[in-house]
Amino acid sequence: MQLQDQVHIGGSADMTIETIAEPVRKNYLNDKQGILSWLLTTDHKRIGLLYTFSITVLFFIGGFFALMMRLELLSPRNWLVSTETYNKLFTMHGIIMVWFFLIPSIPNTIGNFVIPLMIGAKDLAFPKLNLASWYVFMLGAGVTIYALFRGGVDTGWTFYTPFSTGYSTTYVIAAAMGIFISGFSTIMTSVNFIATIHRMRAPGLTWFRLPIFIWSMYANSVVLVLNTPVLAITLVMVAVERVFQVGIFDPALGGDPVLFQHMFWFYSHPAVYTMVLPGMAVISEIVPVFSRKPIFGYTAVAFSSVGIAVIGFLVWGHHMFVAGESVYSAMAFSLLSYFVAVPSAIKVFNWTATMYKGSVSWDTPMLYAIGFIGLFTIGGMTGLFLAALGLDVHVHDTYFVIAHFHYIMVGGTVMAFLGAFHYWWPKISGKLYPEGLGKLGAMIVFLGFNLTFFPQFVLGYLGMPRRYAAYPEEFQMLHIISTAGATILGVGYILPLCYLIWSWKYGKPAGPNPWRATGLEWQTSSPPPTHNFKKTPVVNVRAYDYEAMKEQLGLREREFENV
Amino acid sequence: MSEPVLVGNQLLELREQFENPEQQRETASIGMWVFLITEVMMFGGLFTAFTVYRLSNPAAFNEGSKEMTIVLGAINTALLILSSFTMALAVYSSSIGKTKLLAIFLIITMIIGLCFLGIKFTEYYLHYQDHKVPGFWFEYHGPSARQVQMFFVFYFILTGLHVIHMTIGIGILLVMLYRTLLGSFSATYHTAVDLAGIYWSFVDIIWIFLYAIFYIPGLHLK
Ligand SMILES: [Cu+2]
Numbered sequence: 001m002q003l004q005d006q007v008h009i010g011g012s013a014d015m016t017i018e019t020i021a022e023p024v025r026k027n028y029l030n031d032k033q034g035i036l037s038w039l040l041t042t043d044h045k046r047i048g049l050l051y052t053f054s055i056t057v058l059f060f061i062g063g064f065f066a067l068m069m070r071l072e073l074l075s076p077r078n079w080l081v082s083t084e085t086y087n088k089l090f091t092m093h094g095i096i097m098v099w100f101f102l103i104p105s106i107p108n109t110i111g112n113f114v115i116p117l118m119i120g121a122k123d124l125a126f127p128k129l130n131l132a133s134w135y136v137f138m139l140g141a142g143v144t145i146y147a148l149f150r151g152g153v154d155t156g157w158t159f160y161t162p163f164s165t166g167y168s169t170t171y172v173i174a175a176a177m178g179i180f181i182s183g184f185s186t187i188m189t190s191v192n193f194i195a196t197i198h199r200m201r202a203p204g205l206t207w208f209r210l211p212i213f214i215w216s217m218y219a220n221s222v223v224l225v226l227n228t229p230v231l232a233i234t235l236v237m238v239a240v241e242r243v244f245q246v247g248i249f250d251p252a253l254g255g256d257p258v259l260f261q262h263m264f265w266f267y268s269h270p271a272v273y274t275m276v277l278p279g280m281a282v283i284s285e286i287v288p289v290f291s292r293k294p295i296f297g298y299t300a301v302a303f304s305s306v307g308i309a310v311i312g313f314l315v316w317g318h319h320m321f322v323a324g325e326s327v328y329s330a331m332a333f334s335l336l337s338y339f340v341a342v343p344s345a346i347k348v349f350n351w352t353a354t355m356y357k358g359s360v361s362w363d364t365p366m367l368y369a370i371g372f373i374g375l376f377t378i379g380g381m382t383g384l385f386l387a388a389l390g391l392d393v394h395v396h397d398t399y400f401v402i403a404h405f406h407y408i409m410v411g412g413t414v415m416a417f418l419g420a421f422h423y424w425w426p427k428i429s430g431k432l433y434p435e436g437l438g439k440l441g442a443m444i445v446f447l448g449f450n451l452t453f454f455p456q457f458v459l460g461y462l463g464m465p466r467r468y469a470a471y472p473e474e475f476q477m478l479h480i481i482s483t484a485g486a487t488i489l490g491v492g493y494i495l496p497l498c499y500l501i502w503s504w505k506y507g508k509p510a511g512p513n514p515w516r517a518t519g520l521e522w523q524t525s526s527p528p529p530t531h532n533f534k535k536t537p538v539v540n541v542r543a544y545d546y547e548a549m550k551e552q553l554g555l556r557e558r559e560f561e562n563v
Numbered sequence: 564m565s566e567p568v569l570v571g572n573q574l575l576e577l578r579e580q581f582e583n584p585e586q587q588r589e590t591a592s593i594g595m596w597v598f599l600i601t602e603v604m605m606f607g608g609l610f611t612a613f614t615v616y617r618l619s620n621p622a623a624f625n626e627g628s629k630e631m632t633i634v635l636g637a638i639n640t641a642l643l644i645l646s647s648f649t650m651a652l653a654v655y656s657s658s659i660g661k662t663k664l665l666a667i668f669l670i671i672t673m674i675i676g677l678c679f680l681g682i683k684f685t686e687y688y689l690h691y692q693d694h695k696v697p698g699f700w701f702e703y704h705g706p707s708a709r710q711v712q713m714f715f716v717f718y719f720i721l722t723g724l725h726v727i728h729m730t731i732g733i734g735i736l737l738v739m740l741y742r743t744l745l746g747s748f749s750a751t752y753h754t755a756v757d758l759a760g761i762y763w764s765f766v767d768i769i770w771i772f773l774y775a776i777f778y779i780p781g782l783h784l785k
Pocket of ligand 1: 268269272315316318319
């Protein structure tokens, strides 16, 4: 019993002494009951779960559109959907996946859940704002789904003008409205994270003692605060031009369509980094734990997130190499796009260096992390191909681009998302998931992913353009392989969903720290109590201090023997 | 939700996530500043687009600017600068704990804000009479009619967005007034008034830029 108030470092399923003494512990899940206690909660952990629920549903909606596209592409001719419907399929897939899955995916679920725990705070700085952001997000999602049911949008997720403002007859404004609204939720969450990370850290937790996760989430929030308002106002201008038919971007009305592209990509290139920075945040947590080593080059990894955030704002022109940009700006953007690869490479090298000579264990989160590193590297390297002016002209608007960014977004972010959920699942639910199924799932996802997207590099290089429902017959084989891979990938996504839900009820109790990880979130019970910690923790060690932990663990084991 | 904590000789609401009142105040303030950065970026997007088109059609944009009633714009600018001053006095009164003065200055600031809105809508009405409302009723005779219309598109979007911000600002001041009358503020706790002051000044500053880009360039053509 006297162990209960101590910091648990070596807890595991069969070592939870206190569960025997006190079977039902008060935690954030059983503290209050009833649906209203969830809908009106200001607890960051519960809000994280609300987000998880909504985002999972939206992910499967977006995934359904992808599946329909892949099925259509089984045949060189239209056989399943009309070309108009196909246009709507890829548009809705893009809109839902980008704004309603990728951007909020890790920050609003895992970030919401673990940031206060990691920094030893009772909650985020503005709990009510946090809840409001979920409602705003749901409103945005609702408006987008409304656009979907009214018949969808066919402009592509990029809303290029003048098609979106003058010619498209679909529900452009409703979809843009949905995105506009969800932008407010993004801003609310980012403001909340920034204020929290600045002001709510536990005593002794200096910036350079923070886990890398916090650094990356901070950089991510800063980017979102700076770029989301620009998208919002750009969409407002699109809506104004479309409703009133006054010239802003439409050349027929005196506007400049390239200005739209500048403004859109000023948002959307940094947005790409806001999709992958949280993934990098997760990997930086998982790799040290399962290598039993502190992260290699802490300062370099921390500042590489900042570097990505800064340089990420200076490269948007690489989306417009063939859109009538001057040669000089194209060269500058090309050069800067090479530069932005440097901080990402620093991360990749430091993760691998962390594993080097570590005692690596192959648990599910680590499998996802290693998958992330490999796939992200391929995605990043092919990004350099696209940053090269000459090559970009050749593969622009082909499946090469599609494959490239899916290696980053799906191979990177979604892998990290799944890895994060496996890694923190014991903390979130207090239960262990079945490890065997976990590993199987990670393997299926990896296999299915590569089978889906690797052929698309080849397709693109051979000249298959994106956004077409029909294609020359010689591409069919590669399309069939890609579709086959997509079905495997689908299975790989449904499997974790099933066993994670199963383990919520039937999983073995996890104990406070099943991974024997450092970090404050593992020093409180699982699931954590409503206010996270019984006593505000005080920090006097650096992050990932596995050496100190080994010593402490030795001490603790001796203590257990004495008990 | 919040427990009262004794600070000095004053009971103060400390929300549960904070350790002490100082942390609560600093966190709120950083939240406000970060929010204002998002506002800068949002207006910044519009200013950028405006600048791009102004650079490609300088003459037409000056012609558009000629259609503005400079006197009304100037009065509005003066009003907002004055309101920033009265708002600053409100913040000062709250920091020395003079809540009666605080209430008075809040009311004065709100009245000035409402005058601003009144004049702004008068201007809108004048544009309507001049047939200068793009998309509804726009007439302009001259070779660069389309570019002049674009000037007005930006004029309406930017000033419209500013009007929305002013309205929200007046709403915030109303809440501040209500809380002042309830006795929530004192020399030890007045964070909300400070933040309202920062927001109000920000909205004022935006207007000064709007005045400069919409009213002044056409002055020499009159
Ligand atoms: Cu880019």
